[in-house]
Amino acid sequence: MTSTVRTLPIMVNPEQKAERKDDGLQRIQGANVLLAIHNPNNLALLREQLSSDFRIYENPSDIDNIEFDLAIIDIPSLEQYKDALQDKKTRCEPTLLPVMLMLSKRDLKHKLRPYLALVDEFITMPVDKVEFMERVVMLLRARFLAISQRDKLYYLATHDRVTGLPNEQRCIEHVTDTILSASVVNQPVYVIVFSINLDQVFKSFGHSGLDQAAVICSQRAVSAITDNDKLFRLTTDTWCLVNPPGQNSLNHTLSVCQQLISAISVPVSIEHDLIHLDIAIGVSHYPDDAVNTRRILDAAINAINTKAPNTPHFYSKRLQQDALRYIRTETLLRQAITKQQFELWYQPQIDFATGKVISVEALVRWRLPNGNLVSPGDFIPIAEKTGLITQIDRWVIIQACETMARWQEQALCIERVAVNVTACDVEEDDFVSFIDDILKKNHIPPPNLELEITEGVFFHSKSKNLEKLSQLRKRGLSIAVDDFGTGYSSLSYLHTLPISTLKIDRSFINSILTSENDIAITESIIWLAKTFKLQTVAEGVETADQASYLKKLGVNIAQGFYYAKPMPEEQLIAWLQQQTNVKPIEQRQSQMS
Structure with a gap:
């Protein structure tokens, strides 16, 4: 028509x-x-x-x-x-x-x-x-x-009527989407389900008190998690927490569990009465425990042990063992700080031009009461996750500066001591004044102290943190980028950083003689350093051939087992007394042949 x-x-x-x-x-x-x-x-x-x-x-x-x-x-x-x-x-x-x-x-x-x-x-x-x-x-x-x-x-x-949190239906949808995303990128997912015993609240205060307690617990749980975590209320006394793929790790999951336990353990005020609540936590893991939404939630629920509250329990026995090791390590780590069970070991850094030891890196070691040493790889990540790293790093800085002061009195031929600091350290409001006070107390000139910070910290640092480092750099402190080349190396930001030194990561040094890619990267780092008038340190030097090649490339300083392993102060002094300087590479090679 x-x-x-x-x-x-x-x-x-x-x-x-x-x-x-x-x-x-x-x-x-x-x-x-x-x-x-x-x-x-x-x-x-x-x-x-x-x-x-x-x-x-x-x-x-x-x-x-x-x-x-x-x-x-x-x-x-x-x-x-x-x-x-x-x-x-x-x-x-x-x-x-x-x-x-x-x-x-x-x-x-x-x-x-x-x-x-x-x-x-x-x-x-x-x-x-x-x-x-x-x-x-x-x-x-x-x-x-x-x-x-x-x-x-x-x-x-x-959504839940009382707390406003997404409910079980949304939880199922979210877990389904999260598992799908995780399967695409081949990453794990940890699902946390926790139960809070509200029976006594209901018996004493009825529905009104129950709702009030649920709101308070939900608010505390929200404040204890990160922005990327998703919280759901499944039933009257049960909640679920899910992390997105890519931000899932056992350490992060345990840290969140500890935050939840701390938040819920504070007594709740209901009609002017203080009520103590226990939280029971169950954790499941995709794909080890299950591969679909309903089963992964059921696994977390089944892992809950109400007879052993205030401790996360894993559906997987293997993960439960790892979790217990994490929790016990954190407990012992807190005791170690109180009981001063840490030691400082030092690894020499050698000037390629003169063959002399000009500086050392201070490295923390943890010695248990039975005399055994705990590997830094076993406790440093836990210290960083729990926030204990700041206390440990400050102890290291204090001890390193006191040691440097003694060495100066002894006229020891060490110009500088390097210490590792993290983003958590720099973010402390009194970070600059703390460094100033330690140097002043020990009568150490600022150039005698070097702060080593990983490359990623610089890339993600807030402007106020970079300003703090700039203040210290202007005072004369040396600031090194540790593990340079492994993360965010870029001309667009390198020239803006308040740094004096680039430390070439050991992963490039390991294959410097065999990998064309690593040779090219190392040469690029050296070129960048020369362009911006920075010193270069090669860490992880283990052979004479590596040392000789790095010297030819123009690296300034070497550090690694080829020269000396990290050692306590007494051994370092004895080692230094045995040699007024480290023999040139050519002599060391001829003696070894």
């Missing part, structure tokens, strides 16, 4: 328009309106009237890809696009997606019954401009009211 559509004669009455202006227009401004009008004159008039308040789309052939809130259409377009419109409205159900049909008097002669199911509003021409706008506003208000009700219903269906 074809139809000739007449131009809309819009009758404008400014006074009437002002009187009948709908204050609801402000609430729907910016809505998306699709104009599917064949007659170009009518299309132009509609565009002119609507474009100031709404976003206009005029390509009905792309209906499937357009998100619109109202379609204004005429008979020819309706016949052409009715199937696409019907499909669009069906997909939006139960939310209203209104369609307004513009009719001429001639169109009224046609049977309109086939369009009744599709069209929500008919308007005939000629039409009053104000009346037209009122009908547009009415349809859009109905649309947005339906959306609002839909969103409210969805929120009620997916």
Whole structure:
């Protein structure tokens, strides 16, 4: 069927328009309106009237890809696009997606019954401009009211009424999505389910007290987790916590569990009475424990041991053993700080040009009461995760400066001692004043102390942290980028850093004689250092050939087992007394041959 559509004669009455202006227009401004009008004159008039308040789309052939809130259409377009419109409205159900049909008097002669199911509003021409706008506003208000009700219903269906946290339904959806993402990137997922015994609260204070306790516990749990963690309330006394792939690790999971235990263990005040609550935690692991959502949640729930609260329990026996080792290490680490069980060992750094020991790196060691040493790789990550690293690093700095002061009194030929610091150290408000006070107390010139910071810390540091390091650098301290080349090496940021030294990571030194890539990277680092007038230190030098090659490349300082392993102070002094300087590489090679 074809139809000739007449131009809309819009009758404008400014006074009437002002009187009948709908204050609801402000609430729907910016809505998306699709104009599917064949007659170009009518299309132009509609565009002119609507474009100031709404976003206009005029390509009905792309209906499937357009998100619109109202379609204004005429008979020819309706016949052409009715199937696409019907499909669009069906997909939006139960939310209203209104369609307004513009009719001429001639169109009224046609049977309109086939369009009744599709069209929500008919308007005939000629039409009053104000009346037209009122009908547009009415349809859009109905649309947005339906959306609002839909969103409210969805929120009620997916969130806990008392705490406002996402509920079990959302938890299942989120865990499903998380597992899917983890499977793509081949990463693990830890799911934490914890139960808080609220029976006594309910018996003593009823539903009101129960709700109050649930809100307090939820707020504390939210404050104990990171922004990337997702918290859900499954039942009256059970919650679930999920980390995104890429941020899942046993250490992080245990750290979160400890934070939860600390937060919940604080007594809750209900109607002026203090109530002590216990938290029982179960943890499951994807893919070891299960590979689908329901089973991974069930595994975490089954791992909960209410008879042993305030301790995380893993569904996997292997992970449970790892968790116990982590928890015990943290406990012993706290005792070690109190009982001063740490030692400082020193590894010499040799000047390639002179063959002399010019500096040392101070390295912390932990000696247990039975005399055994704990590997730094076993306790440093836990110290960093628990925040204990700041106390340990400050102890190291104090001891290193006191030792340096003794060496100066003994006229020992060591110009500088290097200590490792982390982002946590630099973020402390008194970091700069702490360094200043230690140097002043021990009468050590700033150039005698070097701070080693990993490359990633510089890249992620806040501007105020870089400013602190800049202050120390201006005082004369040496600042080295540790493990340089393994992370974020870039000219775009290197020249902005307050540094004096680049330490070439041992991973490049290990294969410096065999890997063309590592040779190229090392040469690039040396070129960068020379360009920015920085010193270079090669760490992990283990053979004479490596040392000789690095010297030819122009590296300034060497450090590694080829010269000396880390050793306690007494052994270091004895080692230094045995040799006034380290023999040149050529002599050492000839003696070994």
